Amino acid sequence: MERKNFLKSLLVGAASVPALLSACSKDDAMPTTSSGTTGGTGTPGNCTVAPTETEGPFPTKAPASYVRSDITDGKAGHKLTAQITIANSNNNCAALAGALVDIWHCDAEGNYSEYGGSGMQSTNYTGVHFLRGRQTTDANGLVTFTSIFPGWYSGRATHIHVHIYSASGTSLKVTQIAFPEGSNSAVATVNGYTKGLSGYTYNATDNVFSDGVTQELATVTGSTSAGFELVISFAVAA
Numbered sequence: 001m002e003r004k005n006f007l008k009s010l011l012v013g014a015a016s017v018p019a020l021l022s023a024c025s026k027d028d029a030m031p032t033t034s035s036g037t038t039g040g041t042g043t044p045g046n047c048t049v050a051p052t053e054t055e056g057p058f059p060t061k062a063p064a065s066y067v068r069s070d071i072t073d074g075k076a077g078h079k080l081t082a083q084i085t086i087a088n089s090n091n092n093c094a095a096l097a098g099a100l101v102d103i104w105h106c107d108a109e110g111n112y113s114e115y116g117g118s119g120m121q122s123t124n125y126t127g128v129h130f131l132r133g134r135q136t137t138d139a140n141g142l143v144t145f146t147s148i149f150p151g152w153y154s155g156r157a158t159h160i161h162v163h164i165y166s167a168s169g170t171s172l173k174v175t176q177i178a179f180p181e182g183s184n185s186a187v188a189t190v191n192g193y194t195k196g197l198s199g200y201t202y203n204a205t206d207n208v209f210s211d212g213v214t215q216e217l218a219t220v221t222g223s224t225s226a227g228f229e230l231v232i233s234f235a236v237a238a
Contacts, residue, residue: 047093047235050215053176053208056161057120058112060132063102063163070146073130077108077148078190079227082177082218086141086164089235095141096238098167103145104132105160108193110153136167149190149228154199157206158187164236172236178203178213179220179230186220186228 060066082103088096106112109123113131117124131150135143150158160177181187181202191197203209209216215234222228 047087047089048215049089049237050173050175050234052174053161053216055163055174058104058106058115059161059163060102060104060129061114063132063134066129066133067135068133069135069144071103071131071133072147073113073128075107075130075148077151077193078224080147080149080230081227082145082147082160082230083232084143084145084162084177085233086137086143087233087235088238090237093235095137095139096236097137097139097141099137099141099172099236099238100134100165100167100169101137101143102132102134102163102165103147103160105147105150106153107131108148108151109195110151149186151193151195152200155201155207157181157201157203157209159206159208160230162234164234166238172238173234175234176208176216177218177230177232178206178209178216180217186222189224 084101084103086096086099086101087093104112107130111121111123111125113125113128115121116126131147133145133147135145137143150160152158158179162173162175162177163171164173164175165171179185179187188197192200203213203217216232218230218232220228220230
């Protein structure tokens with residue numbers, strides 16, 4: 001799939017943003033697939049391996065140090081409960097128990113913990129670790145995280161990074177979660193927090209998601225008052 005480069009049309013002359021977007025671009029490697037498809041909810045016994053995506057420039061530096069289900073760390077934002085199910089495409093898409101699942105995402109302002117003070121992110125959050133965590137899948141292949149609804153930053157749609165490992169620590173998949181968009185979506189409801197959505201990059205022109213989000217698009221329900229619930233399934237070859 002040809003990678004889309006939309007920097008010139010968005011932010012000509014901005015030196016720091018092109019470096020960030022380049023680092024966030026989709027990997028060239030195509031995923032190995034089995035028969036059938038898996039969308040945001042998954043179908044046991046009939047699945048496709050999740051697409052491989054880049055970790056981006058802000059991966060968790062020591063993920064084993066953040067084994068926890070609540071990754072909020074005091075960050076303000078609308079509550080988000082994320083339920084992620086992992087299935088094994090090498091075993092008829094049966095639930096994969098004992099897998100390690102890391103997630104990380106930006107805060108309401110679009111900043112990542114563990115990084116900053118540079119051209120990519122001016123706000124310095126190098127000494128904190130908010131919105132990062134690791135959980136182990138249960139017998140149903142499920143992990144649950146409590147977080148906040150992610151904000152956004154220039155050049156990227158709303159997203160969550162996911163890295164899946166075997167129980168022994170072997171990397172099985174690096175991918176990302178995309179969010180539904182449109183007038184009634186959670187993205188529209190949250191409206192970029194105080195930033196609004198002016199200048200927001202939607203999935204169709206996002207440099208990771210522009211080739212399609214069928215296997216990475218979560219189901220997101222809820223409200224700003226009650227909080228949001230995100231549900232998605234990923235298949236990996238374990």
